[in-house]
Each structure stands twice: as structure tokens, then as C-alpha cells.
Amino acid sequence: MNREFEPKLVTVLREGYTAKLFGQDLWAGIIVGIVALPLSIAFAIASGVKPEQGLITAVIAGFLISAFSGSRVQIGGPTGAFIVIVFGIVQKYGYDGLCLATLMAGVMLIIMGIAKMGDVIKFIPFPVTIGFTSGIAVIIFTSQVPDFFGLHLAHTPERFLDKWIAYAQNIPAFDIYAVATSVVTVLIILFWRKVTDRLPGPLIAILVTTGIAHFFHWPLQTIGTRFGSVPHSFPAPHIPHMDWDLIVKMSRPALTIALLAGIESLLSAVVADGMTGRRHRSNMELVAQGIANLASPLFGGIPATGAIARTATNIKNGGQTPISGIVHALTIMVLFLFLGQWASLIPMATLAGILVLVAYNMGEWSMFAKLFHSPKSDIMVLLTTFLLTVLVDLTVAIEVGIVLAAFLFMKRMMEVTEVKYLNQGSESDEWVLDPEMMDAINVPPGIEIFEINGPFFFGAADKFRDTLSQMKRRPKVLILRMRFVPAMDATGLSALDDLLRKAKKSKMEVIFSGVQAQPLKVMKEAGIIKMLGEDHFYYDIKTSVAFAKKIIADA
Secondary structure, X not given: OOOOOOOHHHHHHHHOOOHHHHHHHHHHHHHHHHHHHHHHHHHHHHOOOOHHHHHHHHHHHHHHHHHHOOOOOOOEEOOHHHHHHHHHHHHHHHHHHHHHHHHHHHHHHHHHXXXXXXXXXXXXXXXXXXXXXXXXXXXXXXXXXXHHHOOOOOOOOOOHHHHHHHHHHHHHHOOHHHHHHHHHHHHHHHHHHHHOOOOOHHHHHHHHHHHHHHHOOOOOOEHHHHHOOOOOOOOOXXXXXXXXXXXXXXXXXXXXXXXXXXXXXXXXXXXXXXXXXXXXXXXXXXXXXXXXXXXHHHHOOOOOEEOHHHHHHHHHOOOOOHHHHHHHHXXXXXXXXXXXXXXXXXXXXXXXXXXXXXXXXXXXXXXXXXXXXXXXXXHHHHHHHHHHHHHOOHHHHHHHHHHHHHHHHHHHHHHHOEEEEEOOOOOOOHHHHOHHHHHOOOOOOOEEEEEEEOOEOHHHHHHHHHHHOOOOOOOOEEEEEEEEOOOEOHHHHHHHHHHHHHHHHOOOEEEEEOOOHHHHHHHHHOOHHHHHOHHHEEOOHHHHHHHHHHHHHHO
């Protein structure tokens, strides 16, 4: 039975859920919920929305992602990857624009999952992924500089370089209390990891720095002074304003959100597979992300996806099934409802310290450096995606990066595909090394043999035409050997069709040798086999040459 679209929660319940598993999931879920609480607030504020919107997202989307996930241990919610795109949408179109874009992204993710695009998204080229991930990390770090140093800017420029110019001009007026709070936050998180993994460093940092600032009456900007009190109740669901013009404007941001959610969640699921030894259902995972992103904005939430760090924390603390993710969401809900009002006391400098470390850990800087030992084309894709993310726009960066990677793939496919002219006077070693060719060595004049070696795609089609044009004279019979062609696309088919039309005009017979299953199916559906006749298709070169000799003899 195919269970490709069965949520792992259903699988777990069908297999039998024990009290022992529940005990492990309960503990892991509570720990991850505590970890996610400060991160959800920090990601929301950095994204330009209210702190409670991050908590709402963690509860609603986190619950639904675990309930419908294609992974047993996936933890979902707001993540650092969305900060850049969410902030840009909110600044330009307001929350209604973000809400609509997130709903559209949810629909796109469900369609992607149903269309079984999960495996395709997982294989987006590595330089593209590292390029925009590292670019996002740089932007997150840049956005936190004012709060980290306590800079009071009358106006924060929109462009990356302009921001750093403004920071440089205002850095002499830094706030010593803000710097002290940020540095203490960073140090606590770094050193707490060596003490224990049971309690999250960010939570300890928030408790310590908030306590110090409140006790000593440090003049720091807090969540409360910037956003007012944090409500401790869930808003009623609402449908955002929609009109056709806004839908058109939100289409590109929605696609970016969908791609980011898909990439992040599947990367997280792959990491989880490596840690647990299990396998996730990638298409069901996309559907789960779509459901979560459809529900989150209805309650005032923001985009959500699988969170790699929180998923790893879940596994390390004993999480075994999606129940741990559901417990994580319920834990955040309880903390939000009963302790949310105290969140207004948290210094902005504390959140800046947390996000600076998030940016550093997110950057994949070691892999970024290693990619400079890759082929120049990969380095070009990496730097282009990175610089466009930082200097222009994340949406543009992803689009250009994927298009560049696609063009490079075409180029490489063209390079690996060979089209050989195999006659006895050529310098090819085929005649000596291939026993089949030795059997067919007595090829009379009027018969020429060409071989295609590699995928016969769009890039290789021109190479095929160029090689054929090198024939000094038209033979009576052309044997096209395709034993090493695993796949052929419409452009390759067009090149063959062009060859056959010219062959018909010049009264040249074309014989196909060793055609594999996929190209044979394409040629059959295109009517080529019916047009030529099955007697023009042979399994090996020896039989093909024998039939060619018969054609010559009968002419």
C-alpha cells in the first residue's frame, strides 16, 4: 500500500503508541517549547511584526506541521530564513500583504506536494542554498546592529550599504548599557552549552539580563517600550483584505515564501533522517507546510517552516514521534497565555544578542569557504546569489540563482554528452576496444556510423547537428548508435526529426541501434518508429550493420 501522503502521526498511531514513547515525547516537547519561546519572539520582532505574532505562529503552525508532517520529529514555526522576506513585505504592503502572500504560499506548497515536487526541491543546487542562506545571515546581523549597540537612529536606511554608512556615523554614540546587555547575552548562550543541553541558553540569557536590567534600573529599550504590552490571548481568526491587484503584487513574494518553506523544511527533514536513521515523506512534508501556512495568517501569524535547530534539539532530548512537536506547540501556548505579559520586560539588546548568534550559526561559513574550491561556475552561482540577497532582494536572488544553476546544468549536460563519428578511418578507439564494433568492422562504403554518448537533451542537440554536418558526403545508410543515451527530451527529439526529414529528401536510410527504454518510448509516442518501421531499430550494432549491408545490396 502506498502511504506517500500519510502523515507520520497516522503511521505512529497505527503502529501502536506506548506510554514509554509518550514520556519521551512529553519531555522533549516541553524542552523544545521552552527553546522556541524566545526565538519566536525574536524572529517576529526582527521581521517587523509584533512579538505575539511569532508566538501565535509557533503555536498554530507548529501544531499543524507536527500533526500532518511527513517526518516523525519535525519541529515547525517561525525561522530566521523568513526575516528578510517578511520584513520587506510588511514595510511595503503592511501585514495584510504579508497575510495574503502567506496564504498564497500555503496553496503553492500544497500543490507542490500533490505534484510530487518534494524530491525536486531537495536538490536545488548547493551553491544557491548556501548563497542565499549566508546572505540572509548577513542581513539579520546587519538589522540587529542598532539594538546591539543601542544606536538611536532618526531614520534607518533601506539599502544594505547605506545602513552600514549610517551605523559608522552613529557608532560613537553607542549605549554602554545596551552593549553590556548584548555581550552578556552572547556569552551566556555560548558558555551555557558547556553546562547543560537540558535548559536552553537563550532562555537563561533572557532571565538573567532582564533581571539585571530591571533590578539595576538600566535605561534600556524593552519590548514593552517599543511595542507596548504583549497580549496573553489568541485573536479571533480573520480573512485578510484581498483584491486582484494585491494578489498579482504578492505572487512573487508568495513564491519566495513557498520555496523557502519547502527548502528549509526538507533540509530539516533530511538532517533529522541522518540523526534518527529514518526516512521522511517529502511530498507529505510539503503538504503539511502548506496547511500550516494557510492557517497561521488567519490568526495573525507569519510564515512558518521546519526549523533545523529546534528539530535537532527535539531529537537530542528524546523526541520520537510527532507528538513531541504537538507538545512543543502546546507548551508555547501555555507560556504565552500565562507568562506572555512578562515578555514586555525583555530588553531589545537581549534579543539582538540572541539574533546575532542565530545569524552566525545560520551562515554556514565553513561551507561557504569550501565552495571556493569548487568549479568556477559554482563559485559564480554562490557569489551571485549571496550578493543579490544582500544588496538587492532575496526574491531576485533565489530566482536568478536557480536560473543560473539551470543554465550551468544545461552547459554541463552538453559537455558530458558526446557525439562520435565512427568510421574505420577515424582516430576513435571504438573499433579496437569494442568487440561488437570488431564484428561490424567490414562496413562497406555508403554506410556511416554515429554514436551519441550521454543524455540527449537541449544542450546536446546542437552538438549532434554540428557533428552530422561534418560528413563530407551523404551516405546511403546512417546508423545512429544510442546505447549510452539514458534519456532524451523534446529538443533531442526535434534534432532527430530534423535528421529524418533531411534523410528522406536525400533518400538516405537511418537505422537506430541500441536505443534505451526512455528514448524509445519518446520516439514511439512521436510516431518515429511507425514512420520508419520497426525493422529500422536493432538491439546491437552487429545486427544493425547487417541490415545496412542488405539495404546497400538491394539498392
